[in-house]
Amino acid sequence: MAMGTTAKQRSEINIAIAAYLQSNGYLQSLNAFMNEAQILDENADLTGSAQVLERKFLTNARLQIKVSALEKQVQQLQQEVTSEVPTREKRKREEWIPRPPEKFELVGHRNPVTRVIFHPIYNMLVTSSDDGTLRVWDVLNGNCERTLTGHTNNVNDIAFNKKGDLLVSCSADMSAKIWDVKDGFACVKTITGHDHSITSVAFTHDNLLITASRDSSIKMWLWSESRCVQNFVGHESWVRMIRLHNGGKYMASCGNDKMIKIWGIDNRSHIVDLFGHENYIEVVAWAPNDVVNYAFGGKKPASDAKDPDVLIEGEPLILASAARDKAIRLWHVNKGICLHVITGHDNWIRGLVFHPTGKYLISVSDDKTMRTWCVEQKRQIKSMPVHKQFVNGVDFHSFEPYVATASCDTTAKIWECR
Template sequence: MVLTSKQKEELNGAILDYLETSGYKSSIEEFKKETTTELDPKKKGLLEKKWTSVIRLQKKVLDLEAKVAQLEEELNSGGRAGGGARRGKEDALPRPPEKHTLTGHRNCINSVKFHPTFSLLVSASEDATMKVWDFESGEFERTLKGHTNAVQDIDFDKNGNMMASCSADLTIKLWDFQTYDCLKTLHGHDHNVSCVKFLPSGDQLVSSSRDKSIKVWDASTGYCTKTLLGHEDWVRKVIVSEDSSCIASCSNDQTIKTWNLVKGECLSTFREHTHVVECLAFSPANIVEIPGSLLSTPDGKSKVKVGAGGNLVGQCGYLATGSRDKTIKIWELATGRCLATYIGHDNWVRAVRFHPCGKFLLSVSDDKTIRVWDIAQGRCIKTINEAHSHFISCLDFCIQNPHIATGGVDDVIKIWKLG
């Protein structure tokens, strides 16, 4: 860099003032001889001012560069919808930083669930308790105790009057969510009960267990009415379609199965994952067209296909699954084909959830990230890195008041606003 004569004179004067202020006497004399510069009161503190201003400018440049990168990511990956229009509330995506960090559990979080009506969230933990929170304010409400081992999963009936919980203590408990009393304890599984889900009608629930079975229960009596067998290992999760026509399950045996709930028969088995299948989710009815799907019609609606044995499986649409093989797969249930494989997570995929708008899929992983996938494009369009300080184990979506909740091995729950 070439300095002008005036800039050199100013710099030499500033250096000389700095040497004099610092008490470097011998250096001052030598510097004077070589530069023929004399001390000037006007140069007092000039070097320090210049130096600190450069540091401030460097920090400002770095901040601006980070902001530009963030804006470019939002622009390219979902900050704007097609045609340059901004997203509306119906397809808003989670954005950092988190709105609330909820602390109080003494062990990792296994499940989080929004109440279908109130601004409440319930968390289930390895510490054998469930906690109720107001997710709007971030305030703790109460602790529910009753299980004697890790609480693995929780679910509400459609009105939110009753809550079900399941545990490594081999039981399922039904709770009155108005009085917070435990109404019934359901016994029948022979091992860790890993998942529980109400049917949309609210009068039945299904559960899955490490004992390799899926059980159907009558909510009013607490009796097991059906046991579904077919998996060869721990059944990690079970979910119910919106119309209750079928359920789906995933397992340590690396397969996904769909079932006719009325007949108790396995409809189909999907086998493309190469490790434990941790999680799964049915698509909403308004899901966008998926590339390669045979179900789409010109009017954008799905056809109902007849599967083996005359079972109607097209009503369930599509299924997303996440695995310890670090991938997410999208399946066409009527044909049994894998339509897409999403690659991007660097560790186990622990939870997947379709966005209610039907355009996106959300996932969380042991790589500590939350990812958003564009279903039509088949790619990740947004990543929230270091969303938790440890593995992220669970995810839920609040439809009525758009937020998502995540829970982790770091013992905390985080609430994320959508925008």
């Protein structure tokens, strides 16, 4: 018997053990134990004690799990301290990267969270889910402000317009919905016209709506009139994502045909196809203009309109893409060439976002991690587990040091950068 227990405690432990043996039918062991422990039948009250030992064991197991989790967090913090990682206050904005632990875990969706996006102006986050709803969250306190309902199937993608006064969502119910942010997120229009699930959406700078679908088509809409004004034809299969360049002149699309297509928005024309991925392409992300300071090793490439390899004149346009081949590719879109291939994830990559300064690229994957990559050095500088299940999306706040992630574990999380 361990030292430090009183006679009463020892008696209670003995009775609990005897009760456990009796309730499970270990009668020979019970008799031997009661004789050795000097428990007399007439004095032993085993009723009500049968579950004591099991409850104590389960409580111990739960405590061990909690202790293990806390020890892991302490170890992570110690590593950051010993490696002299500066606090957010001492670190320059261009050096901010997400670090554990999470600032908020956003709980409320009933099914996997498919996307997370920050509002371009306000401290607001919107999530979409396979439960058919959107939720609006306060970034500063992690509270859910409202739930948007109306879709009848999985919500696949969401996007704000440039001013942030409109939100669009799209769904496997083959519709896209426009929500008026200033009017309490009232649904002001429902767009239909695709023959299959709508998988991605975006606004142009003049508030035209673009939708992409599993029916392999991309459509441009004058949404106020529910009228399709352009069909972008060329993909041979499911279009998984569309994203517009920050300047608004170009659009990238990707999908199951393993190609990325670059389109001109002003003349609504196809420019170039980008090939290289060996499996379905899940995501594309345009880099901010400052990325040229890092993507070309600090040397900005000369713009030569006479170069026959130049497809798009002007400032260099950098695009990142990721696929089920577990690779990230950086593209020089002006010439239609792949600059670099970055590997490291152990499963399909689901989300990409550039640091606002272009210095880093953040990726999330089905391997349940979020990884930070140095664009200039083309190497991983941090990897951390962020969710219990697949991670579906990621976004970087445009002016605050926050990153958000979405997961199949039905939660979203906000991570502080420092």
